[in-house]
Every structure is written in structure tokens, then in C-alpha cells.
Amino acid sequence: MRTMPSHGHRPPTALAMAPDAAAAVLTPDTLRLLGQVCELLPGPVLDDFATDPARSVLRRAEVLVTGWGCAPVDEEVLAEAPRLRAIVHTAGSVRGHVTQACWDRGIAVSSAATANALPVAEYTVAMILLAGKRVLERAARFRAVRQAEDWLNVPREVGNFGRTVGILSASLIGRRVIELLRPYDLRVLLHDPYVTPEEAAELGAQAVGIGELFARSDVVSVHTPLLPATRGLVSRNLIATMRPDAVLINTARGAVVDQDALTEAAVSGRVRVVLDVTEPEVLPPDHPLWTCDHALITPHLAGSQGNEWDRLADLAVAELGRWAAGIGFAHPVRPEHLARSA
Known part of the structure; x- marks a missing residue:
């Protein structure tokens, strides 16, 4: 059984992605591992930040674990998430949801692009x-x-x-x-x-x-x-x-x-x-x-599919564990590199 070391601080964390992406990538074992390094906030997977339940979760979240189908984290969303300090993406490109407002606030961003x-x-x-x-x-x-x-x-x-x-x-x-x-x-x-x-x-x-x-x-x-x-x-x-x-x-x-x-x-x-x-x-x-x-x-199948999603999830869990321990991400996304990356 996979285990993650405990580092004391378990940042309140919300899941933000399409529900079908969450079901595919975040297996029960992955959710258990996430629970060892963070406090998974109760409630549904956030695929719409504008709902009252989503706003309630956002107010507590220090970290968003995102995936395919995540809505843009823009100024309005950040206004509802005053404690948000990091985004850990379980897929490759973050262009679809990490906005300039995130970089302006200094939010740390990690991506599983290396694994994908x-x-x-x-x-x-x-x-x-x-x-x-x-x-x-x-x-x-x-x-x-x-x-x-x-x-x-x-x-x-x-x-x-x-x-x-x-x-x-x-x-x-x-x-x-x-x-x-x-x-x-x-x-x-x-x-x-x-x-x-x-x-x-x-x-x-x-x-x-x-x-x-x-x-x-x-x-x-x-x-x-x-x-x-x-x-x-x-x-x-x-x-x-x-x-x-x-x-x-x-x-x-x-x-x-x-x-x-x-x-x-x-x-x-x-x-x-x-x-x-x-x-x-x-x-x-x-x-x-x-x-x-x-x-x-071929039908856009080269990227991670099936059991390869576990590689994405493992990287995301490891990145969140590093961030919670104060080590910093091993796979950070730098805003200055976005002009020439996916």
C-alpha cells in the first residue's frame, strides 16, 4: 500500500475539475494519499466556482488540486478564496484555468506536464x-x-x-x-x-x-x-x-x-x-x-490514459506533500516561461 509521510501541516485543499476527470484520475487510493498530506475539504468536486457551496469551500481552501475541465481561477474566484496560496494541476497545461490574477497574487503553481x-x-x-x-x-x-x-x-x-x-x-x-x-x-x-x-x-x-x-x-x-x-x-x-x-x-x-x-x-x-x-x-x-x-x-490517445492517470495523480500528491512541508514544488510552472510553452 502506498503511503505518504506526514509533515504536520495539512493545508485545507479543494478539488477543482470536471467530475468525470476527478473520477478518472483520483482513485480512492489517490484520495487516501491526498488525505495524508492535506485536509481534503468536504463537498462536491468544484466544476463551477459560482455556486454557494463552491464559495463556501473556496473561503477555506489554501490549495486547489485541479484537473481537466477546471474553470478559470480569475479575480472573482480569488476574491472568494482569500487563503488560496497554491494550485496543483493533475494534468499538463495550466493555460485554461490559471489566469494572470493568480500570478499577480503570487500563487505557486505546479503541473503534471512532466508525467504526461x-x-x-x-x-x-x-x-x-x-x-x-x-x-x-x-x-x-x-x-x-x-x-x-x-x-x-x-x-x-x-x-x-x-x-x-x-x-x-x-x-x-x-x-x-x-x-x-x-x-x-x-x-x-x-x-x-x-x-x-x-x-x-x-x-x-x-x-x-x-x-x-x-x-x-x-x-x-x-x-x-x-x-x-x-x-x-x-x-x-x-x-x-x-x-x-x-x-x-x-x-x-x-x-x-x-x-x-x-x-x-x-x-x-x-x-x-x-x-x-x-x-x-x-x-x-x-x-x-x-x-x-x-x-x-489516432484519436488523441498519446497522452495519459487508463492506468497512466495514476502517474499524474502520484506526481500531484508528491507535489502537494512537498508544498505542505515547505520544500517547494519539484515541477513548478513559471509565468515567464508561458510565452513559449503549452
Whole structure:
């Protein structure tokens, strides 16, 4: 049985997220662990801060444990929460609910983005390796013909030995992908304007310009957060420079990519695509990518799901325990970093 050490101070804490998110992420065991490091305030999970029961809870809360579906913690909410000093988020981005008013008050914020980065990175690495062996296409062909493949006549470009993988952005996920790729015989390129060549080398990658990344890579994996400056960053011109039969993997946000240009390249057979995100998030039923032989579309499943939610919950419990002990968060969110993070 998991236990948490007692540090004396157990800050009054409220849960603020959509009820279905709370039910998925906060198991009875997690709630027990939270109860060891904080005083869980009675009442419903707060998905609407404007109700009388919510206001009553907010008046006592020193900490909010938030999750998917949390309403914005704005000036009006903070006026009802005079004791609030910390927000511990059980998911990744805090942009949807941590407002400027929180930063102005000096509220400490933690996020489970580091924990959520791991399954996305694992998905990415799996897709890189499967794409190198052309597993999906060859499996479909095998299912159709139901005959042994002449493996001695497999083209030389099939396989993962010495392939070049381009990572677009040294985000938490991008860095984790580079780390997980280290055991493989791959060349890793990285484009990130905030990372020096020396820092890229320490990560295990070669720093290159974005044009060189797309022109040289057998696989380009997109890990850029969606910001005003990155909308449409993967442009028609960049897609046009990709090597024939190269693969583009996107686990970031669909709007980072010029989807019309990517669709044309995939439908023509010039490139292959693996998309866990699209723009819009679910493509129209008649969109040509649904029936494209060179496209794999998954339903935004790369992030934490199922038993992976326990990793998010464990990190949140540990962060709350550290804060209650006066140690400070191991995974703080800094307002000065928000301009270039998800």
C-alpha cells in the first residue's frame, strides 16, 4: 500500500475539475494519499466556482488540486478564496484555468506536464520505429494477399538503421523523445530557436535550422506548443522540402501544421503521416485523410490514459506533500516561461 509521510501541516485543499476527470484520475487510493498530506475539504468536486457551496469551500481552501475541465481561477474566484496560496494541476497545461490574477497574487503553481510527457514520448518512439519498418502498410498488404513476403527483396530504405529523425521543439515531450531514442542506431536532429548547439549536443541531438530539419529527416516529429507564433509553423514550403516517403508525426496540436498542404502530400503518396491531433480535432467524415493509405490517424490517445492517470495523480500528491512541508514544488510552472510553452 502506498503511503505518504506526514509533515504536520495539512493545508485545507479543494478539488477543482470536471467530475468525470476527478473520477478518472483520483482513485480512492489517490484520495487516501491526498488525505495524508492535506485536509481534503468536504463537498462536491468544484466544476463551477459560482455556486454557494463552491464559495463556501473556496473561503477555506489554501490549495486547489485541479484537473481537466477546471474553470478559470480569475479575480472573482480569488476574491472568494482569500487563503488560496497554491494550485496543483493533475494534468499538463495550466493555460485554461490559471489566469494572470493568480500570478499577480503570487500563487505557486505546479503541473503534471512532466508525467504526461512520458506516454506521448513513448507513442512517438513507437511510431518512429513502426514507420521505419513500414509495419502498418506491410501488415495491410499481408492481410490482403495472405502470402509470404519475399523478405530478401525488401527495399534497402526499409528499416531503422541509420535513419534520421528530426525533432521539432525541445519541449518536455521533445526532450523525452530524444532521451528514449538514445539506444537506437538513429541520427537525431533538433530544431528549437531557444536551444544552443551545445545544449542540443548534451541532449543527444544535432541542432539545425528548421529548413534543414525537414530536408534531411526521414521522420519529422512535431512537439511544438500551439502559440500565436507557431500556428501554421509547419508550412506548405517546409512540407514540400521533405524527402520522398518521409514521415511526419504530429502529437502536438493540429493547427501547428498546414493541414491542407499535408493532406495533399499524403494523398499523392509523397509523404506518410501519423497524426494523433488534427485541425479540427475530429476531421469531417468525408476528409480525404480518413481513406488515405499513407495516413494513420489516432484519436488523441498519446497522452495519459487508463492506468497512466495514476502517474499524474502520484506526481500531484508528491507535489502537494512537498508544498505542505515547505520544500517547494519539484515541477513548478513559471509565468515567464508561458510565452513559449503549452
